[in-house]
Amino acid sequence: MSADPSPAPTAAPAAGEIGLVEARDFHSRQPFAFESGQTLPGFTLRYETYGELSPTRDNTILICHALSGDHHCAGQHAGDRKPGWWNNLIGPGKAVDTRRFFVVCANVLGGCVGSTGPSSVNPETGQPYGVAFPFVTIRDMVRSQKLLLDHLGVASLAAAIGGSMGGMQVLQWGIEYPLFTKRMLAMATTARESAQAIAFNEVGRQAIMQDPAWNRGDYPREGGPRVGLAIARMMAHITYLSDASMDRKFGRRKKDTADRTGNSFDVQFEVESYLRHQGQSFINRFDANSYLYITRALDQFDLAAAYGSLEQAFAPVLGETLVLGFTSDWLFPPEQNRAVALALLRAGKRASYAELDTDLGHDSFLLESPELYDLVRGFLERSEKRVSDFSI
C-alpha cells in the first residue's frame, strides 16, 4: 500500500458545512483474492474523508454507497454545483457530526468512479478489463474497504452506515469484522435480493448486453452501450421512487413543448422528460460493465444462503444494529428490513427496527427528514459504554 500524498484542501466552509473536499486514492499493492476465487495483483479505492481521526482512532464512521453512488458523499468538489449525495446527513453539527466523527466513504471495488473495476486498465493487456474483471460480491467490497481503513490507521468503526446496497455492506461488516464494527446502521435494505429485484436487475443487464455497442464488454472508454445503459437507468429509477411521489412530482402534467393532441411518440409528459434526463445524465458518469457487475453482486446477496440461516449469519455479530425501513419503499420493502432486525434479535443481538412513514419510495433514505436525522443521531450517541464492553 502507498500513502496518499495529496492533503485535504482547505477552504472557509459555510457554517454547518464541510466545504471543499477532494478525493484521494488508496492503492493496495497486495494480491486481492475475490470470493469467486479470482485474484487481482492489487487494487485502488477512491475515497474521501471528513473530520479528524481521534487519538484513540475509534471515532470512524464508514459510509457505504448504493448501486449508483460513489465516494463523494458530503462536502463540495471545486466547481460542482451540488454537494455530495448524503451532504444533508453528514457535516459539522449534522446527524453524522464531522466535528466528532472521522467519516470515510470509498467508491466500491468493481465501481467506475476511481476505484478498480471493469473499466480499469488490465496491466496484462493494456486494455480495460471488461468482462475479464473478477466477479465482485458485497463481501469483496467490504474486505477491500477494510484494507483502506487499516491503511488510514482506523482501530474500529464507531459505525458503518448505508442504504440499499450500502445497507448490505453494513450487515456484511458486522458479520465479517465483528470486533471492529461497533454499530451497524442499515437503511432501505435487505438480507436477500428478492426475485422481483433480481428481475429488474436482469432487464437492465439485458438492455445493456443486447445493445450492439456492448460488444461482449469490449468497448472504448467514451463509447459503449449508452442506449442500453440509459434504458436500464430509466427503468431502475422508477423502482427508486413511489407511485405517490411520482404522482405528486409529475402527475400527468405535459411538457410545454408537447403536442397537445398526444399524437407523438416524442416526450409528452413531464415524467417522460424526467426519465430521459435521468438516463442521459447517468451514461455520462457510469460504466455499463460496472452496472453489470454491481447488479450481479446485489443478486448474489443472500445472507441466509451464504451462512446456512440468517441467525447463523448474524451469530458472530457483536455490535449494535439499527435497521430503518420506509413505508413506501417497494424495492426493499419494510418487511425485508424488519426481517433483518428480527433475525438479529433471535440470534441474541442488540438490534432495533424503526419504520419511517414516507411516500418517497426506496430513495427515502437520501431525502431530508428530521425524523431520520434524529434516529441516526440518537443511535450514534446512545449506549456507547455498553457497546465498548467488548472492545479489544
Place this chain on the structure above:
Amino acid sequence: MSADPSPAPTAAPAAGEIGLVEARDFHSRQPFAFESGQTLPGFTLRYETYGELSPTRDNTILICHALSGDHHCAGQHAGDRKPGWWNNLIGPGKAVDTRRFFVVCANVLGGCVGSTGPSSVNPETGQPYGVAFPFVTIRDMVRSQKLLLDHLGVASLAAAIGGSMGGMQVLQWGIEYPLFTKRMLAMATTARESAQAIAFNEVGRQAIMQDPAWNRGDYPREGGPRVGLAIARMMAHITYLSDASMDRKFGRRKKDTADRTGNSFDVQFEVESYLRHQGQSFINRFDANSYLYITRALDQFDLAAAYGSLEQAFAPVLGETLVLGFTSDWLFPPEQNRAVALALLRAGKRASYAELDTDLGHDSFLLESPELYDLVRGFLERSEKRVSDFSI
C-alpha cells in the same frame, strides 16, 4: 361493411368447454375518424364469438382485452395447446355462461392480431403504415367495436367486461353508449393512467425506439426491433406480477445450468430464464409499433381530464357497474379501482366495488379464482329487471 362468409367450426367440445373456435374478420368500409382527427377509409377487426345471439338480441357480452391480449379469449384454436386467455371465465356453465350469453371479443384497433393497426398495409403506399398510422385512443377502440356489434345485429350489451386496458374500454363503453351498455364490469383498471404507469410505458417505448432496427417505425414484417420489444416486455411483465408471487414462483432458485459460483452474466436464476422466455415469445406474436400505439392510448387515458371531472365523465352512464380491485395489483392498485366506483356513486349511478385478496399482482384478474367467478356470475344475474327499466 361486409358479412363474414366463414361459419363457426363445429366440433364436439369437452363438457363445460366451448371447444374449437375460429376467428372472423369484420371489414368496415366506411371512413373512420379517429379522435386525433386523422381518418382511415375503413378498417378490419378480427373477432371471435361464442354462444348464440338471442332473438331479442340483448344477451351479448363484450370482452375487452388488455395491452398484449387479443380476440381469442376462449375456446380452442385447432392445433393450439392452450385455449383462449380467459377460457377459465368463459364457457358453458362458467361465470360468463355461453349457454346464456352471446360473447364477442375483438382485437383492438391499432393491434396486430388481425385488426387494422400500424403493421397493416397502407393501401396508398402498399407498405405497412408504421408510424403513419393514426394515433389511437381507448375511445377509438370502443367506437370501432360498436360498428362490429351493429354489424352482428346486437341490440344492447348485457355487459362489457374487461381487465386492465380492457377495464378502461368498459368504462368508456358506459360513457359513450349509455343506452346500449347495461352493465360494466371493470377489473384491475383505472380512470387515469398514473405517472408511474406512464413511466414504465415510456421505458418500454424507448427500448423499442432506440433499437436501430426500429428505423423510425419502418421495418419488414418479420424483422423490426425485436431486441427492444423483448426488453419492453420483460420489464412490463414484472409489473403484471407481485413481489410475493415472484418470490413464491421463483424465489432465488437457480437454473440447473447456472454457474454455481454466480460468475456469469448468463442466466443464473430461474426468474431470469422466465423473463427471457417471456420476452422471446412476445416478439414472435406482437408488433413493436402496435406496442407504441397501444401504450400511448393507455397514457392518454384520463377520464377526468377528458370530461372535466370524473363525475362529469360518468354523468351519462345508465348501466350498472361493478369494479374489482386486487390487493396485490401495484400497476393499477386497489385505490384507483375504488376511486372509479366512488365517482360513479357520487354521480348518482348504480355501482359497487369489491376487492379481492390475492398476491398475484395485476394479472390476478386472469387467474383461477372461484371468488372472482362468483362475483362475475352474481353481477350478471342480479337486478336484470331494474337495469331493464331504462331499456329503449
